Amino acid sequence: MHIPSLIERKRDGGELSAEEIGALITAYTAGEMPDYQMSALAMAIFFRGMTGEETTALADAMLHSGSVLNWPAHAPMRVDKHSTGGIGDKTSLVLAPLLACDGAWVPMISGRGLGITGGTLDKLESIPGFRTQLSEAEIYKTLPITGCLMVGQTANLCPADKKLYALRDVTATVPSIPLITASIMSKKLAEGLDRLILDVKFGSGAFMQTREEAHELATSLVTVGRALGVRSGVRISDMNEPTGEAAGNALEVTECVRCLKGEGPPDLEAIVLDLACAVSIGSRADLTKILRDGRAWAKFQQMVQVQGGRVEALEKLATLHRVPVIREMKADRSGVLRKLDAGVLGRAVLELGAGRTKASDPIDPAVGVDQMRKTGQPLRAGDTLLRIHARSQAAAELAEQRIATGIEISD
Ligand code: URA
Numbered sequence: 001m002h003i004p005s006l007i008e009r010k011r012d013g014g015e016l017s018a019e020e021i022g023a024l025i026t027a028y029t030a031g032e033m034p035d036y037q038m039s040a041l042a043m044a045i046f047f048r049g050m051t052g053e054e055t056t057a058l059a060d061a062m063l064h065s066g067s068v069l070n071w072p073a074h075a076p077m078r079v080d081k082h083s084t085g086g087i088g089d090k091t092s093l094v095l096a097p098l099l100a101c102d103g104a105w106v107p108m109i110s111g112r113g114l115g116i117t118g119g120t121l122d123k124l125e126s127i128p129g130f131r132t133q134l135s136e137a138e139i140y141k142t143l144p145i146t147g148c149l150m151v152g153q154t155a156n157l158c159p160a161d162k163k164l165y166a167l168r169d170v171t172a173t174v175p176s177i178p179l180i181t182a183s184i185m186s187k188k189l190a191e192g193l194d195r196l197i198l199d200v201k202f203g204s205g206a207f208m209q210t211r212e213e214a215h216e217l218a219t220s221l222v223t224v225g226r227a228l229g230v231r232s233g234v235r236i237s238d239m240n241e242p243t244g245e246a247a248g249n250a251l252e253v254t255e256c257v258r259c260l261k262g263e264g265p266p267d268l269e270a271i272v273l274d275l276a277c278a279v280s281i282g283s284r285a286d287l288t289k290i291l292r293d294g295r296a297w298a299k300f301q302q303m304v305q306v307q308g309g310r311v312e313a314l315e316k317l318a319t320l321h322r323v324p325v326i327r328e329m330k331a332d333r334s335g336v337l338r339k340l341d342a343g344v345l346g347r348a349v350l351e352l353g354a355g356r357t358k359a360s361d362p363i364d365p366a367v368g369v370d371q372m373r374k375t376g377q378p379l380r381a382g383d384t385l386l387r388i389h390a391r392s393q394a395a396a397e398l399a400e401q402r403i404a405t406g407i408e409i410s411d
Contacts, residue, residue, distance in 0.1 A: 001027070003037050010044040018057035025061035029160045035167055042164070042173040050178035055220060056227040058178065062186035063228070065160035067136060069107060069192035076147070079104045079279040081197040082188050084217070085117035087205040087346040088242035088372075092120045092150065093256040094272045094291070097299035100147030101290045102282045107143055107191045108150045109157065113355045113363075116205065116346035118252065121152050122355075126250035126321060126365035130309035146303045158186045175207075181220040185228070195231045197278040198222065199271075203240035204406075205342025211236065233278045237271065241375055242342045244268040248354040248368010248389060250321040255370070257314055260300050262292035267374065321366035327388045327396040331379045335409040340375060340385075344406025348399040352390055367391060369403075379409060 001023045006016060016024075024041065027033035050058065071078060079099055083089055096106045110120035110132075121132045134142065134151045142149050153162070161183050168174045188196055198221045201207075202214035218234040225232030244265050246255040259268050269291065276287045290296050301311045313320055331337075349355065353364030372386040373379065385407065390396035 003027070003033060007037060007040050007044055010041060010048055013048050015051060016054055016057075018053070018060070021054060021057040022061045025058070025065055025160050028163065029065045038164065038167055039171045039173070042168055042171060042176075042179060045178055046173045046176040049176075052220075052223050052227070055178040055181050056224045058182040059185040059189070059224045060228060062158055062160040062164070062182055063189050065186075066156040066158050066190070067154075068190050069136070069139065071105070071192050075144075076103055076105045077194045077281075078107060078192055079195045079197075080106055080108055080188060080191055080193055081199055081275050081279065082184055082221075083199040084184075084201050084207060084214075085114060086201045086239040086243060087117065087342040087349070088244045088247040088252065089118060089201070089239075090123060090244060090246075090252040090256050091199070091268065091272050091275060093123065093253065093300070094259045094268070094296065095275055096148040096150055097260065097303060098272065098276050098287060098290055098296045099280060100303075101295045101299050102276070102280050102287060104147070104280065105143055106148040107139060108148065109153055109187060109191055110150055111152075115207070116343065116350050116355060117207070118247065118249070118355065120150060122363050122365075123249045123252050124150055124309075125363070126253055126317060127304060127309040128313045128320065130304060131307050134307070142306055146299070146306050148299065148303055149307065150303070151307075153187065157190050161186050177217055177220050180217065181224055185221060185224045189225070189228055189230060193230050195279040196225055196233075197275050198225070198232065198234045199237060199275060200234055201237050201239035203238050203342060204344070205242060205346050206239035235274055235278065239342050241340055242345055242372060243271060245372045245374075246368065246370040247345060247349045247372070248352070248370070249363060249365040250317045251368045251370045251389065253314070254317050256300075257297070257317075260291070260297040261294065323366045323389045323391060325388075325390045325393055325396045327390065327393075327400065328384045329386050329388060329400050329403060331381055331383045331385050331409055333409055334380045335378070335411050337373050337375050337377050337379055337385070337407070338410050339406065339408035340372065341406025345369065345372075345403055348402040351402070352388070352395055352399055364391070369399075
């Protein structure tokens with residue numbers, strides 16, 4: 001293989017064969033193709049794009065660059081969802097135990113917060129003792145016991161993506177639909193899935209700003225999933241307003257506990273049920289019952305316990321992660337709440353310390369917002385719009401000033 005000729009072909013808008021893409025990824029993973037050549041190829045892909053066949057070949061090559069979870073033939077159906085990320089998007093924590101109660105296995109490999117969007121692993125780590133890093137041997141041992149688990153990427157899972165994602169991050173080649181597709185799908189399909197639902201979000205609190213962009217990414221993801229033999233569906237959802245009533249790690253887990261006990265909030269429960277229906281064989285009525293009668297809550301507690309978390313802490317997270325300042329933000333006029341901008345709120349929550357501005361930043365599990373009002377609700381001047389949980393009065397005031405720029409109340 002003459003790597004410069006392959007880069008040249010892609011640079012000039014030509015197509016690479018599946019064999020050529022496979023050989024490039026094998027060489028890159030083995031350290032035989034240097035970063036400078038992969039950077040050039042990634043930039044050529046960024047500008048020239050890839051056909052559906054090329055994107056599928058890239059995802060397939062990255063998927064097989066490491067180990068793929070391999071489940072016994074008689075094992076229950078394996079299902080999962082992938083969300084492209086948003087503000088207050090905590091659906092995974094409710095969805096995984098719900099689907100496990102319905103008889104599926106959910107070997108959920110999740111990520112950390114990226115930009116202003118929250119990450120499942122960061123949220124789970126607000127539960128004292130909870131271990132997100134399980135080895136492959138532990139995953140094989142645990143899943144048959146619980147039916148669901150939520151862990152980070154293991155050392156040998158998709159090593160090509162680990163290398164390539166880090167390289168894309170520093171070469172301005174992240175926002176490329178074929179590269180994003182191959183990165184996401186290689187990691188999800190390494191779970192050994194039968195069915196996958198993709199929750200692609202658009203709006204101020206999402207990576208994709210418009211519905212059209214979300215649609216383009218969704219089509220690419222579903223095409224690759226189906227080509228690689230996994231029944232894949234998609235839900236395109238609006239992320240101009242945060243999901244649920246809380247944003248921030250421990251505050252979101254607290255809200256999930258509420259939802260797992262069948263106590264809403266309604267928008268979170270609706271998204272969870274939509275996603276669950278897309279991959280389950282159970283009806284919406286069955287799934288709603290599981291959520292309302294305590295089975296999903298019991299399953300979540302079992303998963304927390306098996307992954308080392310302190311179950312008795314789940315209903316006390318607000319006290320365990322107490323902050324010195326809880327500030328109520330009030331409506332400055334009467335009317336109807338027209339806008340609570342997810343992007344603006346996400347940035348405020350990140351600045352409070354719930355997210356990272358660089359990979360090495362620590363996460364503060366306690367800070368964030370809760371009791372957020374939803375758009376369309378009537379308000380009176382002086383009503384509480386939301387509560388800000390902060391480390392200092394100054395931080396809370398700054399967050400309030402920022403959030404105020406994303407709020408609209410009108411007649
Ligand atoms: N998330 C991923 O896992 N990969 C990307 O390329 C973008 C988002």
